Amino acid sequence: MTAPALTTRGLTIGYRRRRKGDLVLARSLCLELARGRLIGLLGPNGVGKSTLLRTLGGLHPALAGRVRLAGHDLARLSPRALARQLSLVLTFAPQPALMTGYGLVALGRQPQSDWLGRLGDVDHAAIAWAISAVGADELAASPLAALSDGQRQKLMIARALAQEAPVMLLDEPTAYLDLPRRVETMQLLKRLAHSAGRAILVSTHDLDLALRSCDQLWLMSATGVVTGAPEDLVLAGALGETFDAAGFRFDQDSGAFIQASSPGRLVCVRGGGAQAIWMRRALERSGYALSDEPGAINVARRNDGETGWKLTIAGRASAHSTIQSVLAALEDGGA
């Protein structure tokens, strides 16, 4: 195992405030960003994910402790040396007027180019590769003003790729992207980490995607950062602890957050298949508790040959053709 690309020792992050005392978001962090790994940074809003990324990226001073990047103290690296080691993608994608997609990605070669920013064949090859890698070939010639937020963000990722730095930090790069693009982007980052040996840290709110694609997770909460393989963290209940908020709980079986059912009325749904699964979801969503044993309220598929549902409340049965109708009847009759 090679040395990690980036390590922190006793890193305390937050903001210096003159009057009220420093605002500390996380204390004494000892983290390691291994080469060849895609690492997901997860945590509730406002916990300091962006501040951690910006501190690791040298945009924000640490309150205490140090970050070591490729054997150097981050604070002592010159901006240019830092840019050769580490590239960044932030949440927002700027929109400079009169710039093309190619021109934007080409800015990623600044750490390598001469004082005027002239590009050689090596640079053009790196730019073309980066554009193809994110699947933005058809955007290269377009002016940025004509592109959507998601398309611009894709080009910003390509720009970071063109920088060819061994460490990449991305702050919610998929926030503006549609679902297929999000999956694609995470797959791309994973591929880059594995095949190009880069250390990639990506913050995201997309829990499901992070669980499926990241090699390792950093779970950030008010108490600190917990690291590990996604599956270990799920089984140890760390995800639940990090995110648990009133009304939600992390379901280890499905790997997703579900609305915590308040002690609502018990409903028994009989039968299986997609119909029954979605009926159960609808009931959960509407605040009913599900029971396996038949009770006061029972729902079943109609057995008289018609399609639809049979609802029995305290022995009185009614027929319904849609789930919505069942819910409405429960609301009226069951009250």
Added chain:
Amino acid sequence: MAGADRARQAISPSSREFAGARLYVLPALLILLGALLLLSLALGSAAIPLDQILRALLGGEADSPAWTNIVLKFRLPKSLTAMLAGAALGAGGLLMQTYFRNPLAEPFVLGLSSGASLGVALIVLTSGGVGGALLAGLGLAGDLLLTAAAGAGAALAMGIVLLVALRVRSGVTLLILGLMFGYLVSAMVSLLLYFALPERIQAYINWTFGSFGGVTVEQLPILASVTLGGLLLSAALIKPLNALLLGDEYARSLGVDLPRTRCGIVLAVALLVSAVTAYCGPIAFIGIAVPHLCRGLLASADHRLLLPGTCLTGACVAICASLIAELPGNNLVLPLNVVTAILGAPVVMVVVLRRARGIA
């Protein structure tokens, strides 16, 4: 895969470096500038034929010695001054618009010209009381003093604007603060005017009208060296300026040394504005209109094209303004600021309206 092939064709080696830019605009501007220069040498209270001008310029004697004199001693310094001033103000405006990421940023709007004016006012208005002989007696030293005062005023104003910009992210706030700074300086100048001698006041008022004609052959080297110094420094800032198009944080992540770049921009803008303002007066609208005009012509955001482009466009616009101010065939000369306002204000209005509609 067809899409990828098409994209690869679109990024052919010749065009990919400056994709989408109209490169031919630069040589076209150069030719236009040459033509305007000859025109500005030919036109005036006495029209001089082109062949005579060329002969005078190339070191020969024109048919009439008066013509040689007019061309070399009066019209050439004036045209060169106009070119230098236009290039300096255009480049200064470009630097500020890029750094502040604000299309309305420029030396005049953000109070730099006001700062320089204060420096000039202090020298011109108080020298009567402090040591009236100073400026008249020590020609070169007086000129240098005036330039230094204007430079210090401009640098001070730029420094204040920059400090504010580091804390305030809103472009509108910055513009309003610049405007208020301008008012404050005007108040101080008014105070100086109130206590100054009448002939000093007249000299100061004439200066504020703006003119390219007041620079003598002896003063020209000072103006030229300070301005060219500012332009050279700007050229050294081309790469960080391109990165700054993405904002401070992305620029930093691309390896830009932000504190050094900021200092460089302050120094460059102060150099570009100070000498021009000291000798030609606080000239409005060139700094704001020229970068927009140039971006429109070149269709590029790359400062490798925009910096020479704004210099050429600025020089052309300044010579045009100077030609219009002279009203050829007439002895009357309009204040330069009247002409730059008439030429520049519509450009600014278009920019503001386009921005309001979300185009620019």
